[in-house]
Amino acid sequence: MRSLHFKYYYLFINLALVMALSGCSNTKYLNEGELLYVGGDIEVNGAETSRGDRKRIAENMETLLRPKPNTSFLGLRPKLYFYNIAGDSVGTKGFRHWLKYKMGEPPVLFSQVDLDYNAELIKGYAENKGYFNASSSADSTAKNKKATAEYTVELGSPYIYKEVDFPKDSIPVTAAIANTREKSLLKVGEPYDLDVIKAERVRIDANLKETGYYYFNPDYLLAKVDSTAGEKEVSLKMVLKEETPVEAKETYRINNIYIFPDYSLAEDSLIPSPPVGNKFGDYTIVDPKEKFKPKMFERTLLFEKGELYNRTDHNKSINRLVNLGTFKFVKNQFKVSDSATNLLDTYYYLTPLPKKSIRLELLGKTNSANYAGSEINLSWTNRNAFKGAEELRISAHGGFEVQVAGLNQGYNIYRIGTEATLTWPRLITPFQTPSNSAFVPRTRATLAYEFQARTKLYSLNSFNTSFGYLWKENLRKEHRLNVMDITFVNPFNVTELYEEQIALNPNLGRIIEEQLIFGPTYTFTYTNTMATAKTHTFYFQGGLDLAGNITGLLTGANIDSGDPVTIFDVPFSQYVKAETDFRHYMKLNRGLDLASRIIIGAGLPYGNSRELPFVKQFFVGGSNSLRAFRARSVGPGTYNIEVEASSFLPDQSGDLKLELNTELRADLFSIVEGALFVDAGNIWLMNEDPNKPGAEFSKDFIKELAVGAGIGLRFDLQFLILRTDLAFPLRLPHLPKGQRWVFDQIDFGNSSWRQQNFIFNLAIGYPF
Structure with a gap:
């Protein structure tokens, strides 16, 4: 892994050099008399218009100017540089052709700019905004073989x-x-x-x-x-x-409603008029093979015979049919009825997806703890299990992780498991629950098992079952409620080696505790990130986990009064846990975005538990968290375990969590995006633990944040985002007060410093 760190370190250095060169050498490729067009500046004058409005008008006018200058980043033009260094004789294929026409772009010359046309264009924009007496003029300046267009607009008074x-x-x-x-x-x-x-x-x-x-x-x-x-x-x-x-x-009312749930394009010429099918309430369902239950359409469609046409029910019905996940194509058509001119016959043409499918995935993965491995997933899906668009999915997975270098070589991890999920496109409750949302509400039941073995240490059996509901109010708001969520973890094959390690470090024993967790969970999600035209977009997810609350009340469980109450000889967990994840995305400029995130989590054990079960605790560090620190290696608080080369490193966990991240993202060229980021955060324990001094939450928690920074590249491969991040720590909370900031120790030229501090992360997708 160290060689990987060096490889990517030098990759970033070389990229920076290439970009620097691109800023000073592009103009030398121009012919005599040619000028590189670097953009247009617009000055908007108008005493009766506020400064802010004039600035906004100028920004909007700039988007109208043609042609657009070459793509730039921080004043550099890497695409133009790649176009130039590829040369002229590049052929029709090969690396140089790819470099010139895929990675690069040709120079935009000032001779391509029509100043008068642009001046009239922005004058027309001003008139469209009510400045009927506006005037515009154009000029240009040239220096060092670069030219800038300059436009002046006099607004006058708005009408x-x-x-x-x-x-x-x-x-x-x-x-x-x-x-x-x-x-x-x-x-x-x-x-x-x-x-x-x-x-x-x-x-x-x-x-x-x-x-x-x-x-x-x-x-x-x-x-x-x-x-x-x-x-x-x-x-x-x-x-x-x-x-x-x-x-x-004229106004129109809904008349006959025809549904073709097994439609194919070849049937267009075979459909009689009027269509012949089975009547079900207001619907005529043309389904000769009876692949679908008629009741499903009554729950899904919102139109009723005789009601006045309205676009809301029209669009919602289409969206609900698509949202079922059973149909590949959904087409809707309205025709004026033969019986009356103000009646609409409604037709739904639905082309099903294959009822059954099988999928095989093979994944490779690595993390910042030096573990690398592979995973295989096999899933079988039935999209119409009981003729009501129910989805039955049965999957199996297996994988392994090995550490190729570091403290835990030989402690390999192996997993194998299976899961069955059944989803109904409706809410199964004792009460009537009609929904007119554009999204079909769902009921979901799951049953899962996983076996995990850690070589030389222990094995775990994990069982989970849940039953709950998923529904969306609209495109932005989504709810998930599990009324039953049960997890049972059973350890076995615990080795003498691990028992010896537990004796030295009692915290390791928590990982193999027998656990029984049950209770409701609820998650609310809000996002408007699909509004790509907005400057500011947001994502928020809040979750609440209540474990053992009713059972605790019924049994009177109280760990302080003695041993915990058990069910089937297993102590059940009792706690309240809440976590929020808030993200903000801001468009700074074309191809330049700022993404930020704050995570706050808290868990309160009570009654039958002194602390949260290990699988429900919080962790920080790793490729999607604090990238300058290895996965689950930070905290809690100022606690830092002294690890010898031969010892086993435990995951650090806590009852409280605070994490802050910000990342500047910029389009570089072609499929490549760059990023500069800073991460901060830590975890803490709610109660004092004598085995972890400094881990308890206190009023000085802000002074105990770990901080790291780094740079990254993202490769947009269309079907996935491949992410590489190189990070290093700026602040270490376990150091004594006054010594936690380590700016003065940063030494990029020192190989020893790089080996100890650089953390390379290879991941799929954005971190947030």
């Missing part, structure tokens, strides 16, 4: 709305348009904005779609603007175009 009118006649469709006025985006006194007018038309259309106007379209609305209404004022009137077709002015 504002003097009045906003909606249709006033009694025709149903125009009356419906007028009824939406209360929530109009167009406000008297606000500046004229063409984008807001377009959004207003979309808003009105969306409202009409909720009240039966299936064939309406935003293009049927016309905004008439009069700019002579007053001094720097406009009047706006929203009207219905005269050429609007008749069907767009």
